[in-house]
Each structure stands twice: as structure tokens, then as C-alpha cells.
Amino acid sequence: MPSTIAQVLGVGDVVGRPLLDVLVDYLRGRQLLLVLDNFEQVLAAATVADTLLRACPGLCVLVTSRAALQLRGEHEYPVPPLALPDSGRSFTPEALSQYGAVALFIERATAIKPDFVVTNANAPAVAEICARLDGLPLAIELAAARIRLLSP
Secondary structure, eight states: OHHHHHHHHTOOOOTTSOHHHHHHHHHTTOOEEEEEOSGGGGGGGHHHHHHHHHHOTTEEEEEOOSSOOOOTTOOOOOOOOOOOOOTTOOOOHHHHTTSHHHHHHHHHHHHHSTTOOOOTTTHHHHHHHHHHTTTOHHHHHHHHGGGGTSOO
């Protein structure tokens, strides 16, 4: 993980020094928000985040993860799945839009493609997208962002 953070920040290796130490030196005097997404994939790297946070007082870290990091000072903000329509049932576009997951999809899709509408023809696909994404808000946002290139 240190190499990924260093690459994103444009911090190069220093011969003879651990990259984590180089990162600490780089970040120590800065005010910075570091966003680490899908951290459940690399939970063992929580010690890296902990080291950076302890050594760099101006650093804030926002982590998205399905698992807690178990770090001192960690604050968890669970984001529960949004309401989904029952699978296998057919819904009118109006009825479908009453479910939180679908409403978010529609909102984000229309922000990207203002002429997007849920119709009787695409309603089952929209419902299926939201169901396959388990009603997870971030996943729905990312899927809706593709509406410019792909139909539901």
C-alpha cells in the first residue's frame, strides 16, 4: 500500500530509506485528506494507515470498507443497503421509483443523462441492476454513471 499511496501523491523512492518513512516525511507538514476505497481487500495494510495517522497530525483518512480497521480513533459510519423491490415481481416505473435503491439509480442516471427515464421496457433491467448490487449506494452510483454509454 505505501507504493500505491506514494504513486498517487507523486512521491518517489529514496534510495536506502523505507518508502513508509519517505511518505511520513512528505505528509507530516501537510493538511491532506487521504481516501482509501475498498479497504477490505487489503485489511493487513491497516498498520500503514495507522503509522501515517500517528506521525502526520494534518492527515485525515477516509476509508471505505466492509470491515473495520480496528484502529485507535476510528469512527465507523455504516451505510446500510437501500430498499429493493421484490425480485420476480413486475412494477410500473412509478411504483419502482418508490424504492430507495431505484430512486438513487434514477437520480444519478438523470444527473448524467438528463433525458433518461424509466419506462415499462427498461424497468425490469433497472430493478435487476439494483438487486444485483445489493442496494449498496456506492455501487448504484457507479453503475448509474455508465448510463451515458450503456442502456440499463
